[in-house]
Amino acid sequence: xxxxxxxYRPTTLSxxxxxxxxxxxLEEWAETWDDHRDAVIVHGSPGVGKTSAAHALANDMxxxxxxLNASDDRQADVIERIAGEAAKSGTxxxxxxxxxLVILDEADNFHGNADYGGSxxxxxxxxxxEQPIVLVANEFYEMSQSLRNSCExxxxxxxxxxxxxxxxxxxxxxxxxDFDEDALKAIADSTSGDLRSAVNDLQAVAEETDRLTxxxxxxxxxxxxxxxxxxLDALIKEEDxxxxxxxxxxxxxxxxxxxxxxxxxxxxxxxxxxxxxxxEFLANADRWLGRVRATQDYSxxxxxxDNMTAGVAASRRGSxxxxxxxxxxxxxxxxxxxRGARDTRDSIAERIAEREGTSVGTAxxxxxxxxxxxxxxxxxxxxxxxxxxxxxxxxxEISFITGSGADTNKVExxxxxxxxxxxxVAVEHSGTAFENAVRSSDNDAExxxxxxxxxxxxxxxxxxxxxxxxSGGGSDNQATLTDSSAQTARSDVTESDEDDARETIxxxxxxxxQSGLNEFF
Numbered sequence: 166x167x168x169x170x171x172x173y174r175p176t177t178l179s180x181x182x183x184x185x186x187x188x189x190x191l192e193e194w195a196e197t198w199d200d201h202r203d204a205v206i207v208h209g210s211p212g213v214g215k216t217s218a219a220h221a222l223a224n225d226m227x228x229x230x231x232x233l234n235a236s237d238d239r240q241a242d243v244i245e246r247i248a249g250e251a252a253k254s255g256t257x258x259x260x261x262x263x264x265x266l267v268i269l270d271e272a273d274n275f276h277g278n279a280d281y282g283g284s285x286x287x288x289x290x291x292x293x294x295e296q297p298i299v300l301v302a303n304e305f306y307e308m309s310q311s312l313r314n315s316c317e318x319x320x321x322x323x324x325x326x327x328x329x330x331x332x333x334x335x336x337x338x339x340x341x342x343d344f345d346e347d348a349l350k351a352i353a354d355s356t357s358g359d360l361r362s363a364v365n366d367l368q369a370v371a372e373e374t375d376r377l378t379x380x381x382x383x384x385x386x387x388x389x390x391x392x393x394x395x396x397l398d399a400l401i402k403e404e405d406x407x408x409x410x411x412x413x414x415x416x417x418x419x420x421x422x423x424x425x426x427x428x429x430x431x432x433x434x435x436x437x438x439x440x441x442x443x444x445e446f447l448a449n450a451d452r453w454l455g456r457v458r459a460t461q462d463y464s465x466x467x468x469x470x471d472n473m474t475a476g477v478a479a480s481r482r483g484s485x486x487x488x489x490x491x492x493x494x495x496x497x498x499x500x501x502x503x504r505g506a507r508d509t510r511d512s513i514a515e516r517i518a519e520r521e522g523t524s525v526g527t528a529x530x531x532x533x534x535x536x537x538x539x540x541x542x543x544x545x546x547x548x549x550x551x552x553x554x555x556x557x558x559x560x561x562e563i564s565f566i567t568g569s570g571a572d573t574n575k576v577e578x579x580x581x582x583x584x585x586x587x588x589x590v591a592v593e594h595s596g597t598a599f600e601n602a603v604r605s606s607d608n609d610a611e612x613x614x615x616x617x618x619x620x621x622x623x624x625x626x627x628x629x630x631x632x633x634x635x636s637g638g639g640s641d642n643q644a645t646l647t648d649s650s651a652q653t654a655r656s657d658v659t660e661s662d663e664d665d666a667r668e669t670i671x672x673x674x675x676x677x678x679q680s681g682l683n684e685f686f
Contacts, residue, residue, distance in 0.1 A: 169368045170361050173336055178221045181214055182332050183324030183360065190319045191218055195226050195297065198264075204291035204298040206272070206313065208305040209321030212359035216270055218321070219299045223266040228297070232268040244286050247298070265296050272300035273307040288312045323358025326350065332360065333367050337377065344377035351382045393418060393426055394491050400427070400478055401434045402485035409478035413470060420469045424450055425494035427473055433489050439482045446476025509565045516556045536566050543567045543575050553583035554590070 175181050181188045187207075194205050207215045223230045233246060247267060275287050288311050291298055300316065302308055333349045336342075352370070356363040366382075374381045396416045400409045416423065424447060431443050453469035456462070514529040521528065540549045543563075553563055560580050564571035 169336060169340075170364050173332075173339075173364065174217050175214070175221045177225055178218065181218045181221055183328035184209075184214060184218070184321045187319050187321045188218060191222055192225070194317055194319070195222055198297045201317075202294075204294060204300060204316040206300045206302055206305065206308070206316045206318045207321060208273075208302040208318065210323050210358065211303050212356075212361035213321045213324055214360055215301045215321050216268065219266070219268045219301060222299075223268075226264070226266070228264050228266040230266050230268060232270060234270045244290060247287070247290050267294070267296055267298045268301065269298065270301045271303070273302035273304045275308070275312075285309070285311070288315050291315055324360045325358065326353040329353035329356070329358075329360055329363050333363060336364065336367060337371070340371065342371050342377060343375065345379060347379045348377045348382050351379055355382075397426060397430050397491045398489070400474060401431060401481070401489075404478050406475035406479040410471065410475040413474045420450070420466050420473065421454060422494075424454065424469070424473050425496050426491075427477060429494045429496070430489075430491045431477060433491065434485050435480070439480045442480035443477045446472045446480060449476070506565065509562060513556065513558065513562050513565065516558075520556060533566070537568070540567045543569050543579060546579070550579050550582045550586060553579055554586040557587070558583070 178188050178192055187209075191205070191207065194203075207219060209215055220230060220232075222228075231246075247269060269287075272287070287300075288309070291300070291312070292315055300308075300312075305313070305318070305320075330346075330349050330353050333352060334344075334346075337344045337349070348370075349367075352363050352366050356366065367377075370377060370381050393416060396412060399412055404412060413423070418426065428444075428447055431447075432440060435443050450469040450472035453465050453472065457465045457469070510529060510533065511525070514525050514533055517523075517528040517532050518525045521532070523532070536552060540552055543549045549563070549567060552558070552566075556562075558566070558580075560571045560576050563569070563576050563579060567576075569576050
């Protein structure tokens with residue numbers, strides 16, 4: 166039997182159930198894309214029809230679809246394929262309107278690791294795209310703020326029971342299944358707004374019976390992912406050590422992230438000795454996480470989880486009641502605020518490491534701090550200019566190291582002097598490269614002029630010699646003229662004076678060459 170979720174996937178937006186407002190917004194976005202040319206993020210809980218709506222939209226608009234999944238491929242490969250497809254203009258094969266739709270599913274799985282593309286590169290792609298892009302995400306706030314701000318957003322809400330039941334009823338009629346209305350309602354109620362799960366449950370039950378009744382609807386306890394805020398409330402206020410550990414298995418957070426959540430929110434309910442004990446367990450967990458990072462042995466994660474969950478729960482003294490406003494870790498917001506500064510620091514460290522033959526980590530930890538101390542507020546100025554020239558620093562990078570404003574006259578003048586110094590060093594290290602280049606250019610120009618005169622003149626060679634100070638020929642002509650002068654000199658002297666003549670000729674040649682070099686400089 167085929168998968169009913171695929172068999173009965175909506176083919177037009179009018180068949181999408183339970184999110185009429187979101188459906189209309191998506192249609193309007195597509196119809197006006199040429200006016201705004203923005204990508205759109207379609208977000209909501211799993212199974213509410215986000216991806217199906219994107220495919221239905223493409224079908225309505227007559228756009229071919231290219232679908233990619235951020236979780237299935239290396240992220241760098243995904244980004245390259247998105248960029249390639251999104252950069253293409255309309256072609257004969259790109260649909261009736263010359264467009265194609267790029268659908269990026271699970272777009273919230275992109276992270277900041279530069280080796281795998283990351284959200285920054287996705288942001289660049291969607292800003293420059295020449296084709297409409299739909300990014301499908303379950304967790305909207307797991308996406309970077311810059312990416313969210315670069316796109317339009319449409320939220321798909323959980324599908325209500327009254328919207329799920331008609332879908333199940335229609336499938337039963339198409340499949341020729343007898344059913345009780347209460348059985349369909351029971352399936353819809355058990356799926357918590359997940360239309361896809363409701364269809365899967367219907368198919369599972371229908372395969373085992375000829376008539377669908379309430380008694381046949383046994384969907385069992387569904388695997389669910391517990392929200393982080395619900396888990397924090399249970400960990401800090403309710404669960405014992407064992408319960409806290411087991412509940413953590415249903416939380417979709419890695420130990421590295423979970424410890425940050427717990428560390429920031431425990432002080433909102435714990436105090437005194439219980440808070441001290443809780444932090445002691447968190448410190449132990451952090452040690453185990455450090456061992457994981459050092460050895461890449463992820464089996465140590467279980468010891469970290471034991472401490473940060475069971476240990477924190479065991480530290481509680483007495484009952485905790487009431488409602489507490491938990492929030493995301495402040496550490497994350499700090500990272501967001503300092504992202505630009507850290508990127509600048511890393512760029513400087515890479516430049517230093519390449520020049521000095523050391524690692525980027527060593528440059529970042531040991532060399533950059535020394536440079537900051539040595540050139541604080543651009544003093545001494547000459548040392549600051551030397552540093553800027555050596556590592557090819559721009560105004561922002563000089564500002565980062567010295568602590569001076571990037572747009573101040575002091576920093577701008579240092580940048581200018583560093584560029585001049587770099588140019589001077591390039592000339593000094595070039596040897597005779599510039600000299601030869603200029604000479605070659607001058608000789609070419611003289612060759613053209615001399616060639617024209619030679620073609621129109623049948624006079625004596627001596628005329629050429631006399632005119633050589635004006636617009637003489639090229640290097641070959643100069644050699645000919647020199648030879649001619651030497652022959653004349655030899656014919657006018659006796660054998661006894663031949664050596665003196667040779668000396669005269671050599672001095673003449675040397676003086677000519679030297680005068681040309683002096684003239685160049």
